[in-house]
Amino acid sequence: MLDAAPTEAEREAIDAVVGPERTNGDRVSRSDRTRRHLLLPALRAAQRRVGWVTPGALGYASRRLEVPPADAYGVATFYALIALEERPAEVLHVCTDLSCALAGATVPEGAQPSPCLGLCERAPAALRTVAGPKPREEQIPAAGPPLPQRSGLKLLRRIAEGVDPESPPEFRALERARELGPERVIELVKASPLLGRGGAAFPTGLKWEAVARQTAKPHYLVCNADESEPGTFKDRVLMEQDPFALIESMAIAAYATGCERAFVYVRAEYPLAHERLQNAIDKSDVDVEIELRIGAGAYVCGEETALFQSIEGYRGEPRNKPPFPVEVGLFGKPTVVNNVETLVNVPHIVLGVDAPDTRLFCVSGNVARPGLYELELGTPLSDLLELAGAEPAKAVLLGGAAGSFLRPDQLDLPLSFEAARAAGVTLGSGVVIVFGMEADLVSAVLRIAEFFRDESCGQCVPCRVGTVRQEEALHRLASGKANGNELAVLADLSQVMRDASICGLGQTAASAVDSAIRNLGVLA
Ligand code: SF4
DSSP: OTTSOOOHHHHHHHHHHHOOOOSSTTOOOGGGGGOGGGHHHHHHHHHHHHSSOOHHHHHHHHHHTTOOHHHHHHHHHHOTTOOOSOOOSEEEEEEOSHHHHHTTOOOOTTOEEESOOSOGGGOSOEEEEEOSSSOEEEEESSSOOOOSOOSSOSTTHHHHTTOOTTSOOOOHHHHHHHHHOHHHHHHHHHHSOOBOTTTTOOBHHHHHHHHHTOOSSOEEEEEEEOOOSTTOOHHHHHHHHOHHHHHHHHHHHHHHHTEEEEEEEEOTTOHHHHHHHHHHHHHOOOSSEEEEEEOOSOGGGGSHHHHHHHHHTSOOOOOOSSSOTTTSOGGGSOEEEEEHHHHHTHHHHHTTOOOOOEEEEEEEESBSSOEEEEEETTOBHHHHHHHTTBOOEEEEEESGGGSEEEOGGGTTOBOSHHHHHHTTOOOTTTEEEEEETTOOHHHHHHHHHHHHHHHOOOOSHHHHHHHHHHHHHHHHHHTTOOOSOHHHHHHHHHHHHHHHOSSHHHHHTTHHHHHIIIIIOTTO
């Protein structure tokens, strides 16, 4: 089937990514054999041209990049946003996830339901993709509310002041970093309280130092901008509104850790961020080559090793760790992986800005002022809820689908890594979803279980089977068809997935469900 010929339009779209075909018949040149990493961009280009990846396009990409056809098919089927069946050129993806469900989202006939699109502050939200000679993607609504907070800002200050996202500012922090030298920059980051903001909270300076010390070359820098945790949209706001801050931060990180090449991997659902970042890359005079890579709808690619797999042109299946990315990362080389929010802290550290350590919080759900907030670490959650005009809450989901539900009497929790750990919860990616008194928590719990079952890459048994069994047990409880063992089964599944899954997806797939049952008594 993959012997089918591509159309001229598909050939052009793929050639624009991989380069024109040489005139040596079907022989693949030596250089093409090392270009498997272009497989996902090539498939994406073909789909944007004709609306789906036809057998002809898949076969042509596979042949051009010398990826075995079955292997290329395996990659294409991994990503939810790559369509292998014919469909209209225009597709409406309607978010049915937690925040949009709270806002009453419904899926019109002909539209596709979608997991969280990262537009939670403007819920209900959708994304329209239009294929053709001039493909485009439109976020709906096109714009969100302005930043709800105007003071006490560090990372969001320039955005609040109306920085032009399309014109390069002076890179003062990068200049300062060059004056200081790489070792001193790493010392400053190590001496700062900066912990990774992607969820794992690892000290950034230690990670940088570990990569800088590696003798294996080259070193790579990867900015993880694949934020797909339901309820998270902070990195999108940063990339859309202040993309040059990220480029400057990446340039400093690359300089300090000896990276010659950097990738910023952004989820496919963020078209404005793609455009603004590419513009910022093109207009920035930095020493590191930065390349924008766009995902294709896979939550698990937010896991750092799955993200490497995706950039390299494979299915986004997480790798076993160790070895850790600081030693064996992208293309098998030492790699610094940092989240967007983590990186944009760096210029402030290098410039010695005298400001407290802050954290971004994505607030949505039953609140009067949804949006992105920046608070000093340790601020009580109740203060944040007051700022956002939260309705009296039946529950608050902290940390997203991989986080935990809190009861109304737990909302004084200080928002710090230590306090969260002590309370047995996580700040995760800074998600705060408020469920008002009328909210349907059973539906929310079922949706979370469905999400993990759907997003599990299926590579390891505890997660592949556990997420299915978890969802089944919850549905039996919700439909009154329980056999009496469900709560014990769910507790066992939770333990097994946490202890035996390869990656964070499986390890946290029961966290929110568990907390809803134990903490809120939902379905208990
Ligand atoms: S835990 Fe789940 S997502 Fe992670 S590797 Fe295993 S099956 Fe894949």
